[in-house]
Amino acid sequence: MKFPYRTLMVQGTTSDAGKSTVVAALCRLLAREGVSVAPFKPQNMALNSAVTTDGGEIGRAQALQALAAGLEPHTDMNPILLKPSSDTGAQVIVHGKVRADMNARDYHQYKTVAMQAVLESYQRLSRAYSAVIVEGAGSPAEINLRERDIANMGFAEAVDCPVILVADIDRGGVFAHIVGTLSCLSDSERARIAGFVINRFRGDIGLLEPGLDWLEEQTGKPVLAVLPYLHGLFLDAEDAIKPEQQAKGSFRIVVPVLPRISNHTDFDALRAQPGVDLTFVGPGQAIPPADLIVLPGSKNTRDDLAWLRVNVWPQALRKHLRYGGKVIGICGGYQMLGRTVSDPHGVEGKPGMSEALGLLEIDTELATEKTLAQVSGQCAFADGEVRGYEIHMGVSQGPATRLPAFMIDGRPEGARSADGQVLGTYLHGVFDAPGALAALLAWAGMDAFEAVDLAQLREQSLDRIADATRPLLDALRGKGRNAA
Incomplete structure (x- = not known):
């Protein structure tokens, strides 16, 4: 069945909510079906990086997502990579190459230039692939960073793409995270959210259903899927040691x-x-x-x-x-x-x-x-x-x-x-x-x-997260809420 989106963005209520794995899972599912799909992350801040086939450097998570899609990693998949060298400064990598070392304030001013690099890469990918699955960074609710944003809603607004919002229930406070995030968005940003994904759930789904009903009533937006907590995965971490x-x-x-x-x-x-x-x-x-x-x-x-x-x-x-x-x-x-x-x-x-x-x-x-x-x-x-x-x-x-x-x-x-x-x-x-x-x-x-054989373990893990994420793909195709 045809995927209904040319571009779909996955954002999270927090860092490590599961954005990277949801993007990887969707890429694997679509690639299995023969869909020409590519991952994309406008801006990544991470000290885990990978070398690409075109001789550049991107975030490690995007290299994993490329593998999930059956592709060699390319610098267009992560045009802006920030590698922190101190608490206030980072090496700025643009299209795979070191551009400069900047402090946080200087980089904030530089974002208007960085956005051009982001859009160039996105346009090349959107021409080459029938679907682009985009990963946000951190949370769109960071209102202090809204001006010149290139990583979350700033990008989504620029290319006019729908967004799904992922929240990690294992952290606790999942409903507050979602409702609070929505309250920090502008009207146009809220309007482009297509629905929510509850990630890392373990327990009796029947006990969660009243909360899901309340969330949909409060927000007017659907819970697209509830994804399970999967143990024993061996996937490249974006940054945090697990x-x-x-x-x-x-x-x-x-x-x-x-x-x-x-x-x-x-x-x-x-x-x-x-x-x-x-x-x-x-x-x-x-x-x-x-x-x-x-x-x-x-x-x-x-x-x-x-x-x-x-x-x-x-x-x-x-x-x-x-x-x-x-x-x-x-x-x-x-x-x-x-x-x-x-x-x-x-x-x-x-x-x-x-x-x-x-x-x-x-x-x-x-x-x-x-x-x-x-x-x-x-x-x-x-x-x-x-x-x-x-x-x-x-x-x-x-x-x-x-x-x-x-x-x-x-x-x-x-x-x-x-x-x-x-x-x-x-x-x-x-x-x-x-x-x-x-x-x-x-x-x-x-x-x-x-x-x-780590490569084999990685492939098995990608298949596991893809299988578990199938309900989300079904929901995106209009089949309603699905719990894995």
Whole structure:
């Protein structure tokens, strides 16, 4: 059956209401039916990003949505990406490339320019695909940001598209969230809301029905679907770390939650691996014993190095290594393992040099040009194919690179320490391929096991959310309220 909308926007009453998964589910459902569909998010603020086929950078969630639609990710799917580098500033990426670093006030003024980039991308997608499913950002009720809005109703009004509003019942206060959001909208914005989606419901739907009836009476708008709470999903998170996905086992892996941690989706395969107990350790928390410590990527390497020192990680790492533990550093974490990190151009903040952890004989200099590439190759220390992507603004050199971690297209990549305890790489997604995951866990000391296939788990999860979201698609086609 034909999809009734050329463009449909999914907004949420709050961040993490389920906008990303609803868009991914609709893309998967429509693609199954042979509909030419593409995901789109005008503006995303996230430190989890992906490299596209056209050599740019977009939000990780949009890359997942592209996969759901059976497409390769493209920069038009997320024309504006903001990567926070401090509490008040962010790197502004336009059409996949770094445009500038701006503080919040300057970016607010820049939004009129950003909107042009958004509309250019949207127009290209709308010409190429028969349906575009758009994801909003945060909440449309943020009235302080209404002027120059490009992420929610500002975009919907500009292209004149209908909106469905998603609310997370698991948070509590779902009816207040919906009614309160509507009260913050203008008349024209309220008029374009086609209905509501209640997300993450668990319980007896019969007990919810009176509330749904009340909501429809109060607002004059339909509840299109009630979607269930699905456990055990393995989907790329847009930004927030979700500890409920952690697996439990005897092999202990510890990851510090850096203030500017980036691409923590690198750890999804480890969280899904049977036999692994992965723990994220935040500020002020005790650092537990571990078999492997992994330093993650960072959007601000020197500041996060300072954070590690304040939280006594250098001492913990030295003790960990004395007892025979292993350490892996990914991207910014790799840079931290070296001797120095210098930023002569002020790429990530004030120009200068920081002493690093001294666990690998490398020195890093941050550069103004960002490296963006999808790569594949082989482990240099064991049999195992590796696939991943590079997103970094630094070059690391030194004696340790003569003992590489991987061979990528015939070139050495990363570094290992002479004693075999420390490994560093610029490759994000380094654990995703089963061969590389098996090789790295074996290197770290994990006994015999069968490595998970994260790509397969991701596909299964996309199919699960699509199946659960079928009632919404039916309702959008005019079949009335449906509860999954």
